[in-house]
Amino acid sequence: MKTKKLIALTVSALMATTAFAPSAFAAPKNVNVNKTFAISNISFNDVDDVPWAKNSISNMAQKGILKGYGNGIFQPNKPVTQLEAIITALRVTGEEVEAVSYKELIENGSKNFKFKDLVSSWAQGYVELALDEEIINDEDVKNLNSAAKRYEVAKYMVRALDLEDEAIESMDEDIDFEDADSIPDGYEGYIYVAVDRGIMNGYPNGMFLPNKPVTRAEMSVLLERIDEDGNIIDDEDDIDDNEKYEGEVVSIDSDKITLSIDDEDETFDIDEDVEVVFENNAEGNIDDIEEGDEVEITVNEDEDVIKIEVDDELAELDTYNGRVLAIDEDEVTLLVGSNEKKYDIYEDVEVIFEDEEDGTVDDVIKGDKVKISVDEDDMVVKIELSRELEDFDNYEGEVDAVNEDEITIIDGSEDLTFDIDNDVQVFFNDDEMGDVEDIDTGDDVELIVDEADEVVTIIVDKDL
Incomplete structure (x- = not known):
């Protein structure tokens, strides 16, 4: 397999001019490797349901590795195709310019591409380069438009990173996932290396799910683990001044964590993008960590916790x-x-x-x-x-008058009148639910009133 060329940040910025197929994955035009392009902030309006991937999506879009579809659309839950997985693997490892060169050679007849009837012209340079570098084989070309499954992405990424030999040597290694038996034959080594090198992780339930299609959000997170030189980012070496501490969690919230270290309590600020990892490389969040958990934290030069490794399995809820x-x-x-x-x-x-x-x-x-x-x-x-936090007042009394819009109760010697919320809940004895029209004058009730002085709940002391 040909050794990867290490392309510097100039080329990473250059890739910001590329897009996805055909409008969001097209190859770049008039590439000038000596020109540095400014990278602007990119945001999408459909990624709020994947908060764990928002930063990765933005970063990969800014670098041109993964792009959106225009009008602020990214489609984070859409599976990537095998072709898209291959192209992003080439881009993130610094092969964009060579893929463009291959395309030009094919177009002018200097290079033969035998799959012109299967691959669109804009993608032929990527596919031919992937074939030459043995990232894929001829059989793979027949399935480029199908959704890329996790075991296939593991193979493409491991090969693109020149880790094929390591994968072959790891074919018989134990893979610590409950569904290891479902990994297709011949892919065990690729998955072992992808997980061992931190390129891919398992799921909180202890599964790898090798046959699950990879979404665009998941691909963004995966690709962000590769730096602009095509090297796997080692969290331990990413910041030379990182320090690690081990201890028992005394308290934790979204901002701070206090550990008992050698019988002394020490408190640390938590970075907003902190990574939380449980056993089996299962990714969790701050809410999954409990008091008493044994953890190892990584603290950066700003004394913020950037990673928390929990010595326990992630509890299934x-x-x-x-x-x-x-x-x-x-x-x-x-x-x-x-x-x-x-x-x-x-x-x-x-x-x-x-x-x-x-x-x-x-x-x-x-x-x-x-x-x-x-x-x-x-x-x-x-x-x-599914509502905002607010204060409520409670009133008890006998119904003096009631209609769909307001209710008046006698509280001692005082008459109290309230507007009724459109979505009011009315409960009777035995927690039976009814309507305002089921309430009669003289009924004993409890009213729950919100900050706008509207009744949101009425509890009636009688059978429905």
């Missing part, structure tokens, strides 16, 4: 969506579909509102729509609400 029927600090009752379900609440449960404000169990009210995360002990460890 079950999630349920439902409406709160009752809740206190120990237990929550949800209406899930048409069924009532009760769950115990973890002492340090995390409560998150729509505006990303942290709250407490006391901020959750009857009728709230929530998503709960339940651990292997059936304890609720996280409650996510």
Whole structure:
């Protein structure tokens, strides 16, 4: 296999002029390797559902490795094709200019390309170069438009990085994934090297999922692990002044982590782009780390934690969506579909509102729509609400008048009138849900009123 040319940042910037197929992957025109192009900030409006990949997507787009489709569209969940995977592998390893040269040689007849009926002209230089460098073979060319699976991307990347010999030698190595038996024959070594070198990771459930198609978001993260010289980025060597500390987690939030190190507590600031890794290279986040976990942290020269390695497997959580029927600090009752379900609440449960404000169990009210995360002990460890955090007032009294727009109750000797929210929830005994029209004058009720003085929940003390 031909040794890769190490192209400097000038060429990485140059690649910002390239795009994806055909409008978003086309080859560059009039390439001048002596010209340096300014790299501007690039953002997309459809990547909010892949927050773990947003920075990688932006970085790869700025370098021209992966581009969008115009109008702020990136399509992060769209699978990459095998052709796209091959092209990005060549680009990130510094082969863009040579691929363009191959295309020109094919066009002027100086080089024969035998797959012109299978490959569009704009991509022929990439494919011929990949064939010459034995990244792919003739059989691979027949499937270039199919979605690239994880085991195939592992092979392309390992070969593009000149690690073929290492992969061949690693064919019989143990692969520490629960689905290792599902890896196609002949690909074990490529996956072993891709994981061992940090190019690819497994999933939180201990699986590698070799047959899963690779999305554009996932490809962006993978490609960012290769530097502009076509070398795998070693986190340990990336910043010479990095320091590592081992200890037990005393406390942690999104901004700071406190560790017990040699019986002394030390607190560190956490970088906003911190990497969290569990056993089996499973990627997690800050919320997955618990007090008492044994961790190793990497701290950069600014004394910010940039990586946390947790000496434990990433816990699998079950999630349920439902409406709160009752809740206190120990237990929550949800209406899930048409069924009532009760769950115990973890002492340090995390409560998150729509505006990303942290709250407490006391901020959750009857009728709230929530998503709960339940651990292997059936304890609720996280409650996510589909509304903003706000304060509520409670009023009890006897209904004096009620219609679909407002309700008046007698609270002692005082009449209180409130507007009724359009989405008001009305509960009767046994947590039966009804409508405002089911409420009668004289009914005893409890009203939950929001900051706008509108009734959002009515609890009626009678059977429906």
